[in-house]
Amino acid sequence: MAFQRFSDISVSERILNSFFLMSIAIGYFFSLGQIYFVHHGRDGEPGLSIDDIAIAYHGSPDQTRLAAAIKGPMAGNLKNPSDAEVILNWIDSGGKKAIYQKKVEPILQRDCIMCHSPDSGMNLPPLTNYENVVKLTTADHGPSVPSLVRVSHIHLFGISFILLFVGKIFLLCDIPIWLKRVTVGIPFLSMLLDIFAWYLTRQTPGFAYLLVISGAMMGLSLNYQICLSLIQMWMPPDDYKSLWRNMKVGSAKTGSTIYTFSKKYSPIVWQNSILMMKFLQTQAIKVMSGRTPRD
Ligand code: HEC
Numbered sequence: 001m002a003f004q005r006f007s008d009i010s011v012s013e014r015i016l017n018s019f020f021l022m023s024i025a026i027g028y029f030f031s032l033g034q035i036y037f038v039h040h041g042r043d044g045e046p047g048l049s050i051d052d053i054a055i056a057y058h059g060s061p062d063q064t065r066l067a068a069a070i071k072g073p074m075a076g077n078l079k080n081p082s083d084a085e086v087i088l089n090w091i092d093s094g095g096k097k098a099i100y101q102k103k104v105e106p107i108l109q110r111d112c113i114m115c116h117s118p119d120s121g122m123n124l125p126p127l128t129n130y131e132n133v134v135k136l137t138t139a140d141h142g143p144s145v146p147s148l149v150r151v152s153h154i155h156l157f158g159i160s161f162i163l164l165f166v167g168k169i170f171l172l173c174d175i176p177i178w179l180k181r182v183t184v185g186i187p188f189l190s191m192l193l194d195i196f197a198w199y200l201t202r203q204t205p206g207f208a209y210l211l212v213i214s215g216a217m218m219g220l221s222l223n224y225q226i227c228l229s230l231i232q233m234w235m236p237p238d239d240y241k242s243l244w245r246n247m248k249v250g251s252a253k254t255g256s257t258i259y260t261f262s263k264k265y266s267p268i269v270w271q272n273s274i275l276m277m278k279f280l281q282t283q284a285i286k287v288m289s290g291r292t293p294r295d
Helices: 011-039 050-058 065-071 083-092 097-111 130-135 145-170 177-183 186-203 205-234 237-251 258-288
Strands: 060-064
Touching: 011 050, 011 145, 011 205, 050 060, 050 186, 050 205, 060 065, 065 083, 083 097, 097 130, 145 186, 145 205, 177 205, 186 205, 205 237, 205 258, 237 258
Parallel strands: none
Antiparallel strands: none
């Protein structure tokens, strides 16, 4: 039985696939943004670092949950940044009720309770009264196992679908069989490793490296599948093969300078983009004139 390739599927299906793949690729970049906004500055330093990730999963037992949030992801909610000091000083001085009512409560009322109250409908620790707030001034041990389990199952169910659909499209690529068999499993393996690493990092902060590496591996392999699918989907197989051949010839000479490299490639890239444009144009004409073979 002959297996399907991109040349076997209709233009409508390729358009559908392309929109799906591009949405996933864009979604991926938003998810990187999300990682940044949720975790940056947890260690007190600006920007995102491996320590921020370690703190996110392992906690920082020498710091309280409230302090970690104030210095990290919640800092931006304070209308007056110097209020952070007021809250941190209150925590350091032992979290007394009198000082809370005088200095801390007005800040929380103004900047926090629109989200952190039962009325907001968001499932967040309430900051509406002293008892609830003082609970957050205990040591930060990172997310609880039940909350990791909750996120794990959402991740596994949700991301598996993305990987399955992207992988199904990727299967239509024309690449060496061994390469296809190896690469099709990598996003799944790295996702599983990543989730496993959450629990390991919770125990031992050093595993944050494994967490970041496996997460990056998932992103890279997913985007590799997306890019290759998009290229092969729209570039006629012969052009693609000649591009690939040219790239191979080129890679044998990578030792030479970047200057000769770019000089050599710009005509090839240029030529291939023209071929791709021509191909798109003929496809568009075929579609419009109703002469497409299968659609
Ligand atoms: C726009 C809504 C919003 C506002 C305003 C807000 N938060 Fe949050 N807060 C969240 C969300 C969502 C989370 C959970 C996600 C996360 O950890 O980033 C959270 C998490 C927290 C946590 C971590 C809870 C835990 O489980 O350890 C603390 C503490 C916290 N916020 C304190 C504050 C404080 C103090 C303020 C006011 C300066 C504030 N938040 C303002 C939405 C908000």
